[in-house]
Amino acid sequence: MSNFDYIIIGAGAAGLLLADALGNDDFFSSSSILIIDQDNKTKNDRTWCFWESGNGKFDHLLHKSWPIIHFAGKELNRSSPIAPYRYKMLRGIDFYDHYVEKIKKNPNVTWVKDRVIMVEENGKKVLVTCQNGFFSGRMAFDSRFNPEPVRKQQKYPLLQQHFMGWFIKTEKPVFNPEEATFMDFSIPQKGNTRFMYVLPFSQTEALLEYTLFSENLLEKSEYENGIQDYMEQNFGRIAFEITDVEQGTIPMTCYGFHKHNSNRIVHIGVAGGWAKPSTGFTFYNTSKRVTTLVDHLKKNKPFTEFYKKGRFWFYDLLLLDILHRQNHLGQSIFESMFKKRKPQLILKFLDEETSLWEDLKIISACPKMPFIKALFQRMFL
Structure with a gap:
């Protein structure tokens, strides 16, 4: 041995x-x-994606990076420069x-x-x-x-981030290669938290990913139909070929x-x-x-x-409690944040690098009642 x-x-x-x-x-x-x-x-x-301020140790390996992110919802459709951050993709x-x-x-x-x-x-x-x-x-x-x-166990809910992505090449130029769609909640939610994620590599090449934060996976055809519908609604009936496919799930707990x-x-x-x-x-x-x-x-x-719980763990716990009980609320929570706060602050918060005062700015931008209810329910568990 x-x-x-x-x-x-x-x-x-x-x-x-x-x-x-x-x-x-x-x-x-x-x-x-x-x-x-x-x-x-x-x-x-x-593929792995992340955001980072300035240069980083993985930059020489990146497939692409973007200086602008796009967010869309029911009432919001906004493209924002995120300097000093860039959104980065690594294959x-x-x-x-x-x-x-x-x-x-x-x-x-x-x-x-x-x-x-x-x-x-x-x-x-x-x-x-x-x-x-x-x-x-x-x-x-x-x-x-x-x-x-x-x-x-029953104490901590288990959701999934599950997705299917098509790497596509279009017949005509339709994409903005300087802008990544971070979350597009304008698609039908169907009682869940569903969004599209679009990473353009050129004017004719992109990764389009149909993504959910929910408890149960979908049939393969539902992801495929979601991507197909999004293409038609946003770019018309343009001809394209699928060059690769990725599918996966990540535990959220x-x-x-x-x-x-x-x-x-x-x-x-x-x-x-x-x-x-x-x-x-x-x-x-x-x-x-x-x-x-x-x-x-x-x-x-x-x-x-090695591991110690911090305040960001508790913030995550409250959000997961909400989405576990009322999965459709994801769109309104994220849309409220992006509507009221700069994307740089949101990205900093998601990286767990904000001060307590900055945390309060993010928390105050979210719908109040779902989090108050989640807090009280968690206190008496």
């Missing part, structure tokens, strides 16, 4: 960023690192190509293609059972998401995934609760959490103390 200092299970964003951070830090120069993933990471299996394949090659060059890293079956703590070791072998390590970082503990951590097994990425509960945005938050995690490792702090 091969033994390592650190075992990273899953070579997604969290696993690769963690492996890279460990490899770049002299503190871990004598540490042995194992990465286990059942995939070669040679496919463009996802999975570009991320993998860069980080996998870089990490594999590190002599301290071993890469194994295999499927992990079981991870268990045994005294001063972690034992990892794979389909084709066994490994042990001093610590393991597990990115496999298990939804069962969330589904079995304030459930405490961190309580499944021990001092030798730490859950990372979505499995660690690193997705922003109220929006599903994960990539940029993961990047920040990896930095905190590495610092925690260097200080040799217990990992049962």
Whole structure:
């Protein structure tokens, strides 16, 4: 049985960023690192989007970025420059190509293609059972998401951000490549929180994504019809071809995934609760959490103390409570925010970087009664 200092299970964003951070830090120069993933990471299996002020460490890998975002609802149709922010898009394949090659060059890293079956703590070791072998390590970082503990409890609601996206190429120029549609709630809500998300790469190429914040997934045809209807309503019956399709779901919950951590097994990425509960945005938050995690490792702090609830967790919890009980209210809540506040402040708030005074500005822009009811219901749970 091969033994390592650190075992990273899953070579997604969290696993690769963690492996890279460990490899770049002299503190871990004598540490042995194992990465286990059942995939070669040679496919463009996802896209990540985030906003950032100024230049960032992923800029050289970006597929596109936008200086303007568009928001639409029942009574609002507004395009806004977001300087000093830019809205940024990173393709999975570009991320993998860069980080996998870089990490594999590190002599301290071993890469194994295999499927992990079981991870268990045994005294001063972690034992990892794979389909084709066994490994042990001093610590393991597990990115496999298990939804069962969330589904079995009732304290914290579980919604999904679920979506289907078409990468399309149109016959004629119709898109503004300088403007990303962040949320377009003008589409029929059908009792849910539904919006379109449009990322133009040129005047004739874009990603159009039909997205919901709701409890249950849809039939494939409903996502497809939603995108088709949006194209016709906004661009007419223009000819286009679908060059690629993406579909996925991200859990939206304030459930405490961190309580499944021990001092030798730490859950990372979505499995660690690193997705922003109220929006599903994960990539940029993961990047920040990896930095905190590495610092925690260097200080040799217990990992049962790695996560602490803050006020933003509570804000997210109230919103999810509202959308769980009255899913149709999402459109009015987001529209009210964008109608009354600048997008830069909203983006700063969603990044959890606002002051308490700025928080109050955002909260005061939202419809009052749903949040007051949610607060009282949560207090007496």
